[in-house]
Amino acid sequence: MTVSKETRSKILSTVKAGLMPDLKSIVLKVFAIHIFSALLTLTVCPQMGFSLIDSKINLMDVFMKFGPHFCDFACGTFFTSVSVGFIYLVLSHDEFRFLRFHPVLMASTMILSSLGFLLMLSPNIFIQFTFLWLIGAIAGVLGTMEIGFRIQRKAF
Secondary structure, three states: OOOOHHHHHHHHHHHHHHHOOOHHHHHHHHHHHHHHHHHHHOOOOOEOOEOOOOOOOOHHHHHHOOOHHHHHHHHHHHHHHHHHHHHHHHOOHHHHHHHHOOHHHHHHHHHHHHHHHHHHHOOOHHHHOOHHHHHHHHHHHHHHHHHHHHHHHHHO
16 A cells, blocks of 8 residues: 555654644744733732732732742742743643753743843832742743643643
8 A cells, every 4th residue: 555645745744743843833822821821920929029900919928928038939930830831721732842842942931021021111120130030930930841741741
């Protein structure tokens, strides 16, 4: 039994798309999901003094009870963990697997866009910025990504 060239190329392109998703598409999806979740996160946990709305639910007050250093770390972790959670829910298995093997791509896209966004909205960011927020943000991305990957692996 022989397979036509057209069928063979269609199968190969489908397998290739699954194994190596389009980089531009993934970065765009990660960026869009992160913007959505960042806006959602800023309603309950101000980042570096910036909040979208004044709400009764304020995680910064809870985190601050443990001290400013813990608050910086926890806010960075929460900010990026929520985004990775949404990314985990929206992206396909193959796209998430691609990000699993390229964690710097996702972490840098999310963290650099977050810092740029917060800088545009609040120029005082460099006065309030601490490396603990950055470490928390990185830990949030990588930790939540690892948890999501393990959950996905056991589910399928």
